[in-house]
Amino acid sequence: MSLQIDALLQAAAVAAVLLALAYKLPSVRRHSGDLGLRAFTACIVLTAAALVVLVDPAHSYIDALIGVPNLASVQGDCLAAGSACATLCLLAYLNYPPDRAHRINLVFAAITFLVVALMNWLFFSSPFRPETPNYWTLYGGDPAIATLRLVFLGFIAFVLLTMARLTLRFAAISTRRSMKLGMQLVAAGGAVGELWVVLEVARTLVQVLGASQPPLATETLGRILVAALLTLIAIGATLPSWGPRLGFDSAQTPMGEYLSLHRLYALWRTLGELTPGVALMAPRSRFAEAIDLRDIHFRLYRRVVEMRDAILLVKRSSDPRATERATAIGLAKGLRDDDLDLMVTATQIVLAVRGRHPGGERQGTKGASAAPQPADLPAEVRWLERLARWYRRSALLRMVSGIDDIDLVDLPGRADG
Amino acid sequence: MGETSRKLKELRRRCVERLKDLPLTTPFDLERFCQAVAEHQGRRIVLQPVADVGGQTMGAWIRIPEADIIVFEQHTTRLHQEHIVLHEISHIICGHDAPALGPDEIALLFPDMNPEVVRGVLQRRSYRSDQELEAEVQASVIRERGGSDVPAGPLTTTGDPSILRRLEAFSRGESAD
Numbered sequence: 001m002s003l004q005i006d007a008l009l010q011a012a013a014v015a016a017v018l019l020a021l022a023y024k025l026p027s028v029r030r031h032s033g034d035l036g037l038r039a040f041t042a043c044i045v046l047t048a049a050a051l052v053v054l055v056d057p058a059h060s061y062i063d064a065l066i067g068v069p070n071l072a073s074v075q076g077d078c079l080a081a082g083s084a085c086a087t088l089c090l091l092a093y094l095n096y097p098p099d100r101a102h103r104i105n106l107v108f109a110a111i112t113f114l115v116v117a118l119m120n121w122l123f124f125s126s127p128f129r130p131e132t133p134n135y136w137t138l139y140g141g142d143p144a145i146a147t148l149r150l151v152f153l154g155f156i157a158f159v160l161l162t163m164a165r166l167t168l169r170f171a172a173i174s175t176r177r178s179m180k181l182g183m184q185l186v187a188a189g190g191a192v193g194e195l196w197v198v199l200e201v202a203r204t205l206v207q208v209l210g211a212s213q214p215p216l217a218t219e220t221l222g223r224i225l226v227a228a229l230l231t232l233i234a235i236g237a238t239l240p241s242w243g244p245r246l247g248f249d250s251a252q253t254p255m256g257e258y259l260s261l262h263r264l265y266a267l268w269r270t271l272g273e274l275t276p277g278v279a280l281m282a283p284r285s286r287f288a289e290a291i292d293l294r295d296i297h298f299r300l301y302r303r304v305v306e307m308r309d310a311i312l313l314v315k316r317s318s319d320p321r322a323t324e325r326a327t328a329i330g331l332a333k334g335l336r337d338d339d340l341d342l343m344v345t346a347t348q349i350v351l352a353v354r355g356r357h358p359g360g361e362r363q364g365t366k367g368a369s370a371a372p373q374p375a376d377l378p379a380e381v382r383w384l385e386r387l388a389r390w391y392r393r394s395a396l397l398r399m400v401s402g403i404d405d406i407d408l409v410d411l412p413g414r415a416d417g
Numbered sequence: 418m419g420e421t422s423r424k425l426k427e428l429r430r431r432c433v434e435r436l437k438d439l440p441l442t443t444p445f446d447l448e449r450f451c452q453a454v455a456e457h458q459g460r461r462i463v464l465q466p467v468a469d470v471g472g473q474t475m476g477a478w479i480r481i482p483e484a485d486i487i488v489f490e491q492h493t494t495r496l497h498q499e500h501i502v503l504h505e506i507s508h509i510i511c512g513h514d515a516p517a518l519g520p521d522e523i524a525l526l527f528p529d530m531n532p533e534v535v536r537g538v539l540q541r542r543s544y545r546s547d548q549e550l551e552a553e554v555q556a557s558v559i560r561e562r563g564g565s566d567v568p569a570g571p572l573t574t575t576g577d578p579s580i581l582r583r584l585e586a587f588s589r590g591e592s593a594d
């Protein structure tokens with residue numbers, strides 16, 4: 001059971017890093033010469049390779065193929081050290097100008113080479129032991145193997161600390177929410193990684209100091225921590241790219257924007273039918289819209305622009321007499337500012353839908369509204385949602401049905417906001 | 418995926434790629450953006466609000482020898498005006514051609530303008546032409562990528578702007594060099 005959980009955790013971690021690579025691969029191909037993107041790719045590929053090498057069946061297969069028992073355990077850690085070095089290089093390219101980053105990265109590469117060389121020397125200088133997937137748990141009491149493990153853990157602790165420190169610095173200067181949150185998640189991954197290092201150091205020291213072997217459950221706990229740290233880093237490193245498409249950088253929450261898309265749907269379709277030229281794409285069914293969770297912020301922005309285009313065209317073609325009459329009705333009913341503007345605009349749309357504006361001279365948009373205008377996207381969305389509510393109010397429809405007869409029925413009170 | 422959808426997706430990818438060299442800020446600052454485009458093009462950009470541009474037109478890009486004039490509808494909201502302006506600026510960014518109009522057409526559209534100085538005009542009316550479609554997508558991408566409506570206050574950076582530039586380039590999958 002424990003082995004199944006271990007394999008599952010390992011598979012989840014591999015999947016997380018490979019997904020991160022797949023997401024970035026098109027960029028890497030387009031800018032193959034960019035050193036930062038190269039370092040990112042190396043980091044992901046080496047991490048995935050380390051995770052694959054460290055578990056069965058790859059672990060046993062590699063050892064059997066080369067004929068050196070438990071070699072995969074050490075080489076898996078060497079790959080992880082290489083991945084850690086690539087992480088440091090990426091951070092240096094982000095944090096320093098290219099020349100300075102290049103010089104720093106040469107030092108990182110030299111340190112990593114020394115660490116890997118020392119690990120291999122310690123491994124080959126101690127006697128080979130029977131093959132096992134739990135190498136560190138079973139043989140960690142041996143001073144050479146314990147030293148090997150502590151060298152590796154020390155290097156990883158240094159990398160994770162540097163990563164957490166720099167990504168928190170990036171988060172502090174970020175101007176986008178998705179960037180800030182992404183960097184904080186990477187830093188959190190670093191903190192989880194340090195917990196894993198502490199756990200592994202404790203497990204090693206327990207054996208060296210002659211106590212019993214650490215329980216296997218601590219190995220599972222270690223794998224949980226590794227899966228958590230890699231998932232946090234994979235999500236955090238890619239969030240600044242895909243976050244804006246889900247609305248992370250907008251003032252509204254992604255869920256709020258999704259609901260706004262839904263609330264504006266009916267009026268947007270109506271306006272699109274009145275003014276077919278304003279839409280970039282033919283509208284889809286409400287169901288197709290509802291199940292599409294991609295690009296919510298972009299779609300909401302497009303919806304607002306297309307509705308504003310259509311409203312402008314509807315206002316331009318409205319019969320000025322009907323507009324004046326609607327304004328008079330609104331004023332008589334105590335509507336002012338925004339509410340009056342909403343009511344008049346909704347009336348113009350209703351009349352346009354009914355085709356009741358033929359022959360009248362163009363009103364133009366001059367003096368159409370003195371009401372305060374929405375200043376940003378959330379304010380625009382709120383205004384259009386209120387317009388959508390005005391538009392579907394039955395009382396308004398009854399009112400405009402009598403607009404030609406000057407025989408008015410009940411008006412709604414102030415529009416709810 | 419339909420052909421239109423694929424075309425738009427590809428167009429959007431190209432438009433995002435084009436943003437690499439443009440100074441986008443949070444929150445979006447249209448004036449700074451126009452200045453940067455003008456400096457990049459080496460031509461002055463003049464923003465001219467007009468009440469009732471007329472017909473289906475909401476904005477226009479007029480090329481005269483010494484400047485690019487962006488005409489936009491006065492009687493609409495700020496965000497809508499910004500989008501109309503961005504659409505016209507996008508024509509410039511995308512390197513589109515503004516076709517020449519006859520003096521009568523110019524006089525009809527812009528009665529206050531001397532038709533002899535007008536070198537070309539593009540109007541935002543519909544997206545039937547590839548140029549109009551591209552400019553509209555470019556404008557939307559600029560607003561999407563460059564400007565959330567999050568207030569600048571607590572998120573304004575005080576750190577090294579070159580780090581931020583490299584971070585943003587990396588997040589967009591672009592080269593930071």
